[in-house]
Amino acid sequence: MAFMTGLKVDILTNGSALPMYADPDVSEDGSDSHTKYIKATTGAKFTVRVTVQDGFAWGKCDLVRITAYFDGDHGWVNDIWAQKTVAEFSTVSRWCQASSQWKSGSLTFGSLEIKEATDRVPDFNQLSSLGKIRITSQRCCYSAYQPPRTPVSHKDTRISEVSEKVLKGKAISHTVDLIEQYPSRAPNTALKVEPVLGPMGKLYTSNVLYRSKRTLQMLGCIKKTPSPEPEIARDSKEEIRSLRARLARLEREHDIKTVTSDASSARVKRERLHTEDRGSRKRSRRSGSIEVVDLTLD
Secondary structure, eight states, X not given: OEEETTEEEEEEETTEEOOOBXXXXXXXXXXXXXXXXXXXXXXXXXXXXXXXXXXOOOTTOSEEEEEEEETTEEEEEEEEETTOOEEEESEEEEEETTTTEEEEEEEEEEEOEEESOOSOOOOHHHHHHTTEEEEEEEEEEEEEEOOOOOGGGGBOOOOOEEEHHHHTTOOOOEEEEEEEEEEOOOOOOOXXXXXXXXXXXXXXXXXXXXXXXXXXXXXXXXXXXXXXXXOOOHHHHHHHHHHHHHHHHHHHHHHHHHHHHHHHHHHHHHHHHHHHHHHHHHHHHHTSOOOOOOOOOO
């Protein structure tokens, strides 16, 4: 994603840049702030890479200050000088209060635990920045060295759980986490710089919102995957053909039985009619007049 002409931001996992999706409902033409979506996979380590491309206008600046914010937590600085073309963030350092030492860890997408209630309530800045990687860039001139960082300035304030009430229905299921942590020295002291005067010293912002695949589908950033049609196995096809042949045979047998039954019914009917006719004829002979003979002689 190009947010300052000649600068490109990528989020990489396993060495490959993740596809970035635009919000279909937001137009950012001519804006100094750009927002894209990426798909977050729980447990995947990632790297933020800012690359200086050909044609970048350096102007009178000494460097381009790149600052990264993860879920609104602090700001990690990586300056790009004229002889440098890439700034990356793959590990960050934080002060561990439990062990009273600095620790570095790899950036990863962790799972945000959502509860009915939590002991800690995040401040507004952190809450509004959940699920967001914010990268700013600005052309600057070197001024002086900054005082060394103190533990308080970079203590661990990450959010790993949040209440449903505080989240207010936002479709956020991930957070930026640190894994494979190890003891380290304090982060390098950032130089004190001043923005270049005029339009060249404008601050540009790139917001990368990391969401689950389901959320991206609901937002319309990516299309829903259609359900694959079930494949019919070869044995199933043979079974279907066998069933069809059996059904056809049963239908033929049914037709033959129907014809035979009709013929038998007709024959029985004819025989019954014939029998009735003969009975009628016999009864007609017996039904003639009877002559009475008187055998009594006087």
